[in-house]
Each structure stands twice: as structure tokens, then as C-alpha cells.
Amino acid sequence: MEKAILIGVQTYTSHSFEERMEEMKELALACDIEICMSISQNLEHPHKKYYMNPGKIEEVKRILEDQECSMVLVLEAISPSVQRNLSDFFDCEVMDKSALILEIFASRAKTKESMLQVECARLKYLLPRLQGSYKHMDRQRGGSRNKGTGEKKIELDARRIEGKIHFVEKELDKIHTQRSVQRNQRKKGMVKSVALTGYTNAGKSSIMNGFVNEDKSVFEKDMLFATLTTSTRQIETENHNVFTLSDTVGFISDLPHSLVQAFHSTLEEAVVSDLILKVVDISNEHKDSKLQVCEETLKEIGCEKVPYLYVFNKCDQTNIEYPKRVEDRIYICAKEKSSIAFLKQEIEKELFHMETLHVVIPYEKVSVLDYIHTNGKVHRQEYKEDGIEVDFSIQQDLIHRVDRLLRI
Ligand SMILES: Nc1nc2c(ncn2[C@@H]2O[C@H](COP(=O)(O)OP(=O)(O)OP(=O)(O)O)[C@@H](O)[C@H]2O)c(=O)[nH]1
Numbered sequence: 001m002e003k004a005i006l007i008g009v010q011t012y013t014s015h016s017f018e019e020r021m022e023e024m025k026e027l028a029l030a031c032d033i034e035i036c037m038s039i040s041q042n043l044e045h046p047h048k049k050y051y052m053n054p055g056k057i058e059e060v061k062r063i064l065e066d067q068e069c070s071m072v073l074v075l076e077a078i079s080p081s082v083q084r085n086l087s088d089f090f091d092c093e094v095m096d097k098s099a100l101i102l103e104i105f106a107s108r109a110k111t112k113e114s115m116l117q118v119e120c121a122r123l124k125y126l127l128p129r130l131q132g133s134y135k136h137m138d139r140q141r142g143g144s145r146n147k148g149t150g151e152k153k154i155e156l157d158a159r160r161i162e163g164k165i166h167f168v169e170k171e172l173d174k175i176h177t178q179r180s181v182q183r184n185q186r187k188k189g190m191v192k193s194v195a196l197t198g199y200t201n202a203g204k205s206s207i208m209n210g211f212v213n214e215d216k217s218v219f220e221k222d223m224l225f226a227t228l229t230t231s232t233r234q235i236e237t238e239n240h241n242v243f244t245l246s247d248t249v250g251f252i253s254d255l256p257h258s259l260v261q262a263f264h265s266t267l268e269e270a271v272v273s274d275l276i277l278k279v280v281d282i283s284n285e286h287k288d289s290k291l292q293v294c295e296e297t298l299k300e301i302g303c304e305k306v307p308y309l310y311v312f313n314k315c316d317q318t319n320i321e322y323p324k325r326v327e328d329r330i331y332i333c334a335k336e337k338s339s340i341a342f343l344k345q346e347i348e349k350e351l352f353h354m355e356t357l358h359v360v361i362p363y364e365k366v367s368v369l370d371y372i373h374t375n376g377k378v379h380r381q382e383y384k385e386d387g388i389e390v391d392f393s394i395q396q397d398l399i400h401r402v403d404r405l406l407r408i
């Protein structure tokens with residue numbers, strides 16, 4: 001495992017500083033990097049050239065040597081020039097949050113689409129950072145007025161990278177067209193769709209797995225960014241209503257812009273869905289800020305108008321009673337069957353507007369009972385003197401048909 005020092009500047013306006021430092025540790029761990037020490041500095045704003053004040057940077061360098069660390073991690077996204085200044089000064093690799101996230105995505109990407117998305121994001125991250133990577137070549141040439149070898153090489157490389165980005169984007173376009181054709185086919189069949197969204201590690205894939213048999217299960221694990229591609233499964237309710245459920249890539253604060261762009265299409269599933277489940281790990285002490293990131297990201301990708309439910313997951317780790325619903329908030333534990341059944345019912349209510357009714361069907365109209373059995377869910381059925389008493393649930397827009405059949 002590689003050893004690193006984490007540095008972070010706390011400004012007056014920077015919120016949830018400790019929490020973000022903690023998250024960097026988790027991200028580092030996901031990249032197989034161990035953080036030996038965290039060093040922070042209170043500043044009005046980060047130093048223009050070195051992120052921290054030069055005195056502090058000297059201190060970091062000393063510790064770096066003492067602790068035999070080979071890398072410096074920076075709490076937030078830094079500009080290419082600051083990154084270059086720091087790596088020149090420390091004479092070691094310097095990674096910011098964006099670089100760490102890109103690294104994780106690159107090591108986890110398995111499908112063609114996610115590999116292309118990560119490739120695209122990496123190239124876009126690399127492009128403004130080419131400057132300086134050939135500095136040594138220009139130093140050798142001395143002060144020539146013509147372009148140095150390094151400079152020419154940068155231009156060449158930049159053009160090559162731009163060409164690659166163009167190629168990758170075209171490939172991605174093809175995949176997206178295919179995906180939207182599939183989606184439109186599903187829409188034509190009028191199958192309603194539900195998307196699981198939320199901060200990474202909230203339990204989206206676990207909820208998905210609660211709904212499906214093992215052979216249809218998706219990858220779930222206690223690590224950041226376990227899911228990188230959208231998976232969609234068809235779900236049938238007790239009342240024979242069918243909907244699709246999509247598991248999506250998790251959100252994180254300060255997601256590199258190139259990644260947001262690259263993953264937009266994956267998250268499109270949420271934009272076009274009939275219902276969004278905003279999944280929150282309620283046992284996490286930073287749940288509020290994580291929910292805020294979730295809300296902001298959903299807004300950014302254009303989901304403001306899609307109906308939603310909050311799903312507060314991992315209630316088993318808290319004292320909160322579950323499963324239960326309070327207005328638009330559902331409290332569950334993805335690991336328990338009763339919670340999944342409850343969630344399924346609530347999704348059904350939202351999508352199909354199910355209503356529970358009580359009727360007495362006269363014996364001469366027993367065919368109504370067939371209709372109810374086929375289109376709804378019968379909870380109780382009793383044969384009485386004046387007819388059959390039935391308690392059942394059915395879609396709101398089918399109630400008038402039952403009513404008409406009873407009156408014919
Ligand atoms: N105790 C408890 N653990 C849970 C619950 N739901 C999920 N987990 C655990 O939380 C971890 C993350 O779950 P995932 O389902 O992979 O989370 P995710 O939201 O899909 O995460 P990403 O794919 O990274 O966005 C796993 O170790 C799960 O076993 C729950 O209700 N209770």
C-alpha cells in the first residue's frame with residue numbers, strides 16, 4: 001500500500017471540513033493508498049501558487065521525508081498549475097480529489113460504456129495538465145526564441161488527445177443511441193420506470209437486490225463507487241403491476257466536472273423515469289449534507305420535475321422504527337424482506353395509484369369477482385347471504401370498470 005500525506009485548507013466559507021477530510025481517507029483507501037498524516041491550515045483562501053502558505057508547505061515536505069511517504073493528496077480540486085508547483089516542490093506525485101475519483105472509476109470500470117466514460121473523463125482531465133510535463137526538454141535547450149522541443153511535443157500530444165476524446169465521444173454516442181432505443185421500446189409498452197439514486201454507499205444496489213432473485217442480482221459492497229453502470233430489472237407486484245427498477249451510479253460531493261459530463265447519460269435513466277427513489281443512509285452522521293449533494297446533482301441533471309420518494313435506508317443501525325412511511329419519506333432496512341415488501345407496496349401506490357376497497361358482489365354478478373382477481377389483489381373474500389364480501393386493492397383508474405360491471 002502506498003503511503004500519503006493529506007493536506008487541506010480550511011477557509012471561513014468552507015463547510016463540513018472534517019467530513020470532507022474523512023471522505024478523502026475513504027477515497028484513498030479505495031485506491032489502495034494509506035494516509036499517514038493529515039495536515040490542515042486555516043486560511044482566508046488557498047494560496048495562489050502552493051495551495052497552502054509556503055511555510056506550511058516546507059513543513060509538509062519535512063514530514064513527507066520523515067514519514068517516508070511517496071505521495072501528497074489534496075482535499076479539493078486544484079488547478080493544473082498549482083498541482084505542478086506542488087509536485088515540483090515535493091518531488092513526488094500530487095493527487096487532488098478529482099484524480100482520486102478518476103483512479104477509482106478507472107480501476108472499477110468493467111463494461112464497455114463505463115470504460116469509455118472513464119477514458120473520456122481522464123483525457124479531459126489530462127489535457128490542461130500537459131503543460132510542464134516536458135519541461136525538462138526545454139531546460140536542456142536553453143533560452144531559444146523558437147518553440148522548445150517540449151512545447152512542440154505538448155502541441156502534438158494535445159492534438160492527439162483531442163482526437164482521442166472525439167473518437168471516444170463518438171463511440172459513447174452510439175451506445176447512448178442504442179440505450180435510448182431500448183428505453184423508448186420500454187416506454188411504448190407503457191411499462192412504468194423507477195430509478196434508485198443517491199450518495200455512494202447509501203444502499204441502492206442492496207435495495208435492488210432485495211427485489212430480484214439471486215441470478216438477477218447486481219454488485220453491492222461496502223466501498224465507494226461499487227456501481228458504475230446502470231442496471232435495469234423488471235419487477236412485478238402482488239397485484240400483477242409491472243415496473244422497471246434501475247440502479248444507478250452513486251453521487252459524491254465535488255465530482256470532477258469531466259466525470260459529471262461523462263456519467264450524465266448513465267443518469268439519464270433517472271431523468272426519464274416515472275419515479276425517483278432518493279436513497280439516504282440514515283445511519284450516517286453526515287446524512288444531511290449527503291442528501292444535499294443528492295438533491296443538487298439530481299437538479300443538475302434535470303430531474304426536478306420527476307416525482308420522488310425519500311428512502312431512508314439502514315434503519316437497523318438506528319433506533320428508528322421501520323418499515324414505515326411518513327408523508328414522502330419511507331424508512332427501511334434493505335436487508336430485510338418485510339422492508340422490501342413495504343417499499344414495493346409504496347412504489348406501487350405512487351405509480352399505479354392503488355386503492356383498497358370493500359364491496360359486496362351479488363351472486364348473479366360473480367364475473368365481477370373474476371375481474372377483480374385478474375386486475376387487483378384480493379385481501380379477504382367471504383361468502384355471505386346477500387353476496388360475496390370482498391376486500392381488495394386495485395388501480396384507481398380501474399375502479400370505474402368494477403363499478404360498471406356491478407351495475408350492468
Ligand atoms: N446494516 C445495513 N447495511 C446495509 C443496508 N443496506 C445496504 N447495506 C450495506 O451498505 C453497503 C453499501 O451498499 P450498496 O448497496 O453497495 O450501496 P450503493 O448505494 O449501491 O453504493 P454505490 O454503488 O457505491 O453507489 C454494503 O456493504 C451493504 O451490505 C441496510 O439496510 N442495513
Ligand SMILES: [Mg+2]
Pocket residue numbers: 204205206219220226227247248
Ligand atoms: Mg451500487
